[in-house]
Amino acid sequence: MTLDAKIPEGPLSEKWSKHKFNLKLVNPANKRKYDIIVVGTGLAGASAAASLAELGYNVKVFCFQDSPRRAHSIAAQGGINAAKNYQNDGDSIYRLFYDTVKGGDYRAREANVHRLAEVSVNIIDQCVAQGVPFAREYGGLLSNRSFGGAQVSRTFYARGQTGQQLLLGAYSALSRQVATGKVKLYTRTEMLDLVLVDGKARGIVTRNMVTGAIESHSAHAVLLCTGGYGNVFFLSTNAMGSNVTATWRAHKKGAYFGNPCFTQIHPTCIPVSGAHQSKLTLMSESLRNDGRVWVPREKEDAEKIRKGTLKANDLSEEKRYYFLEERYPSFGNLVPRDVASRNAKLVCDDQLGVNSEGQAVYLDFRDAIKRDGEDTIRAKYGNLFDMYQQITDENPYKVPMKIYPAVHYTMGGLWVDYNLMTTVPGCYALGEANFSDHGANRLGASALMQGLADGYFVIPYTIGDYLANMPATKVDASHPEFKKAEEEVKQRINTLLSINGQKTVDEYHKELGKIMWDYCGMARNEKGLQFAKQRIAEIKAEFWKNVKVTGNNEEFNQSLEKALRVADFIELGALMVEDALQRKESCGGHFREEYQTEDGEAQRDDNNFAHVAAWEYKGDDQPEVLHQEKLVFENVKLTQRSYK
Helix, strand or coil, X not given: CXXXXXXXXXXHHHHHHHHHHHCCCCCHHHHCCXXXXXXXXXXXXXXXXXXXXXXXXXXXXECCCCCHHHCHHHHCCCCEECCCCCCCCCCCHHHHHHHHHHHCCCCCCHHHHHHHHHHHHHHHHHHHHCCCCCCECCCCCECCECCCCCCCCCEEXXXXXXXXXXXXXXXXXXXXXXXXXXXXXXXXXXXEEEEEECCEEEEEEEEECCCCCEEEEECCEEEECCCCCHHHHCCCCCCCCCXXXXXXXXXXXXXXXXXXXXXXXXXXXXXXXXXXXCCCCECCHHHHHCCEEEEECCHHHHHHHHHCCCCHHHCCHHHEECHHHHHCCCCHHHCCHHHHHHHXXXXXXXXCCCCCCCCCEEEECHHHHHHHCHHHHHHHHHHHHHHHHHHHCCCCCCCCEEEEEEEEEECCEECCCCCCECCCCCEEECHHHECCCCCCCCCCXXXXXXXXXXXXXXXXXXXXXXXCCCCCCCCCCCCHHHHHHHHHHHHHHHHHHHHCCCEEHHHHHHHHHHHHHHHHCCCECHHHHHHHHHHHHHHHHHHHHHEECCCCCCCCCHHHHHHHHHHHHHHHHHHHHHHHHHCCCCECCECECCCECCCCCECCCHHHXXXXXXXXXXXXXXXXXXXXXXXXCCCCCCCCCCCC
């Protein structure tokens, strides 16, 4: 089956504007008749809920945190891209489009990416109007800095707190609508299933995380804005609560899952320090503007550093190997994330790593401080440096940071068409929850851009086209389909509580995460993926026989919350491995060791794999069916990606 993405006809630069005109509209009086559910309150969810309520729709918004302000979008540090060309350095909408398609290794839709670049210029104006305190030049103009995969400065930022400041802007817009009564907010409430009536998404089943109450909520459409699934690896830069359950439940109700194996490894994270850790900490990619990445040139020096008999600052310039600058002179330290991560792994594999485990490289600000002064560096990155020092007890103004790649963002997600609708009518996926805009690798500062683009500037148009063709008749939550879904959720919960096995949920999650990282992480190969496939099946079978979930449902029960999420992670992990096995090429974050160029770069197979892999769920323990959406490139030339 070939999927129809509903991409509009016409020239690339005119597709979105013409499409908006051709979309059906719901008149203001009729908007008040429609209910919309939004799951998730990060940038995509908060902006969508606020925008739709402003238009007149009745919105119910759900988050498992105690406040929308705690959504994981706050953790984004370095900035948000926009093609405003304030630096007069050659940027444009087309260049942002091109950089994004190239950065994703030509595995994204041209039409979606160009739309993202178009609306990026409006996002900044929207956020400034909301009071987001972007950094400014001395004269008052908004400042920009560079990010990986681009040779222009197009990233707007608020020190290292950009995600938090943007979310505060979206949260203020959402709060206004809560106050007017157009948005009803449900906190500490987790979606556990999607409800279909007559084949259309008409609501969700939730669990109250304080009381354990299982409840149903109906609407005319459901928007999933629940982020990515990086925690399938256990250790990631994601908040510990981040999970796949909402999108996975939708997947099991008919929403195809797109490109699940496309995982982004962020090159600039604080290295793992031991088995006690529950998550990893991101150090913004913006640091690579001024920090230089290096390791000792000689193995003997690296070994001395690992043993503590030699300090980084004692190593002379000629004994330092600035591997990104030497290998990629055009982009230097600002190569895309997948390229930087892979090269960090390679030098550590060559025994040049600099922490006690040999799994770290240096990010050094010595030269930048000499050039610009410590005060200038502090003004740009002060909170990031403070965070690093609090975690590691090392002063990065005096000694180089130690960094290493870690799981960060997931480019895969629910398959959506140009209107952001999944294969389930009435069910939409926005932001990181969908697969649509980044291909096989996301450029830095593009996640915030996509979340706000989808919420503020895309879904308010496209959802009207669906609702205009739909009667405003409401479906009551007492409908048999809701009761059926509730019973399935209760049965799943009761099964988990009744197993009373010997191993904790975290033990299974860690075991799954290690398998995923070792065999479906920065590098993959046929033998390792086949082993992972077999091992994950064994973990799943054992989990449902031997997991220990304490407590009851009718209470605050984090053990139960984790068990429900990890059960879904195990099934997702199996699909990720299957997707990686089927994609017999290397592209972006998907690096199959069998498919690489002579100098170790990703080697695509455009003849056989220039497509989106969209997986259809066919039942428990049944193999999923692969569908394809062919990617057509009419505006960019498919070439071997080079940053040299």
